[in-house]
Amino acid sequence: MVAETIDGKAFAARLRERVGEAAARFEEKAGRKAGLAVVLVGEDPASQVYVRSKGKATLAASMNSFEHRLEADTSQDDLLALVERLNADDAVDGILVQLPLPAHIDAQAVIAAIDPDKDVDGFHVTNAGRLAVGQAGFVPCTPMGCMMLLTDRLGDLSGLDAVVIGRSNIVGKPMAQLLLDANATVTIAHSRTRDLAAVVRRADIVVAAVGRAEMVKAEWLKPGATVIDVGINRLPPADGEEKGRLVGDVDYGPASQVASAITPVPGGVGPMTIAVLLRNTLVAAHRNAGLTAPEGI
Numbered sequence: 540m541v542a543e544t545i546d547g548k549a550f551a552a553r554l555r556e557r558v559g560e561a562a563a564r565f566e567e568k569a570g571r572k573a574g575l576a577v578v579l580v581g582e583d584p585a586s587q588v589y590v591r592s593k594g595k596a597t598l599a600a601s602m603n604s605f606e607h608r609l610e611a612d613t614s615q616d617d618l619l620a621l622v623e624r625l626n627a628d629d630a631v632d633g634i635l636v637q638l639p640l641p642a643h644i645d646a647q648a649v650i651a652a653i654d655p656d657k658d659v660d661g662f663h664v665t666n667a668g669r670l671a672v673g674q675a676g677f678v679p680c681t682p683m684g685c686m687m688l689l690t691d692r693l694g695d696l697s698g699l700d701a702v703v704i705g706r707s708n709i710v711g712k713p714m715a716q717l718l719l720d721a722n723a724t725v726t727i728a729h730s731r732t733r734d735l736a737a738v739v740r741r742a743d744i745v746v747a748a749v750g751r752a753e754m755v756k757a758e759w760l761k762p763g764a765t766v767i768d769v770g771i772n773r774l775p776p777a778d779g780e781e782k783g784r785l786v787g788d789v790d791y792g793p794a795s796q797v798a799s800a801i802t803p804v805p806g807g808v809g810p811m812t813i814a815v816l817l818r819n820t821l822v823a824a825h826r827n828a829g830l831t832a833p834e835g836i
Contacts (some may be wrong), residue, residue, distance in 0.1 A: 540797070542797075542798040544802075544803055545692060545765075545807060546807075547684070547802055547803075547806060547809065547810050548810045550687065550691065550811065551814035554687070555600055557835060558817045558821050559600040559601050562601040565825060568828075569824070572601065572602055573632050573821050574632050575593075575632065575633040575634075575817075576625045576631045576633065576635070577590050578609065578635070578637060579637045580610075580636075580644065581641050586639075593635070596816075597817060603630065605631060613641075614643075615643065619648070622634065625657070626653065632659075632824035632827050633658075633816075635659060650662045651664065656823065659677055659680075659820050659823055660677070660679060660819075661677040661679040661680065661819070662708070663677075666678070667712075670713055673720065677822075677823070679710065680815035680819065681748075681769060681811070681812050682710055682714035684811025685746060688767060688807075688808070692765060692800055693744075696718065699743040700724050700726075700744070701725050701745075702727075702738060702746070703727050704729070704748060704749050704754075704788070705728075705729065705747070705769070707748065711748050712727070714746050718744070718746075726742070730749075735759075740761050742761060743765065744764065744767070747768050747770055747789050748788065752772035752774060752786050753789065754770075756790050756793065756794070757793035758797075763798070764798050764799065765799060767801075768787035768804055768807060769808050771804055771805065772786055772787070773786075785804060786804055789801070791804065821836060
């Protein structure tokens with residue numbers, strides 16, 4: 540058996556196209572474009588790349604992009620004041636404060652200051668609570684993207700055994716909740732789990748989000764499992780290489796001989812994150828304008 544590759548890049552491109560078409564219709568109805576504000580504090584190179592790519596994708600999807608770049612020594616009070624201005628700005632439907640923030644700023648305080656109805660990252664405790672009790676809110680982009688890939692591949696997830704490896708607030712916990720809402724039987728595994736391999740081997744669905752390169756081995760997998768690899772890790776460079784390879788949390792080559800379907804790294808879950816961010820922003824715009832968000836996004 541050789542696993543089918545779950546092409547997140549192609550799926551994300553189709554989602555971005557649908558969002559762009561829906562955003563153009565929103566502009567006709569609302570008389571304005573949907574708007575996403577992205578706040579970057581400091582000069583973190585990876586964050587700069589993410590912010591640039593988010594800005595380009597937002598504009599390409601027929602939405603307004605508002606970038607706010609602040610110095611690394613910006614005070615927490617000044618950042619919170621900017622968030623309050625964005626909360627009050629009717630042109631801004633979604634607010635994203637790029638993490639990580641400099642050490643002197645309390646990230647949780649900043650996230651808590653964002654209007655939950657503009658929290659398109661889905662990190663606000665209100666949105667976490669909405670997800671937990673089944674109310675409409677915003678779900679973090681990466682787990683929502685994973686669910687889109689899973690339902691596209693498997694359809695109905697009812698009764699399937701799912702194991703989520705990792706318990707972060709950004710991926711692991713919301714991923715487990717989404718799977719539970721889809722009527723899967725869910726186990727959250729983590730660094731303290733006893734006999735992790737045996738736990739994973741039960742699973743029809745494995746979502747690896749632990750941040751350890753190639754940790755999940757082929758022999759851990761149930762034959763025919765569907766594997767979603769959220770991890771992105773750079774290995775040390777081999778002799779003669781400037782950069783090491785990017786790999787996931789799953790040992791891809793051997794695992795693809797056991798699984799029925801698996802996401803590659805790169806090109807799997809990663810592209811879904813920005814696509815879902817655009818989707819969440821457009822949903823927020825519809826809600827803010829008193830309109831019903833379209834089906835299929």
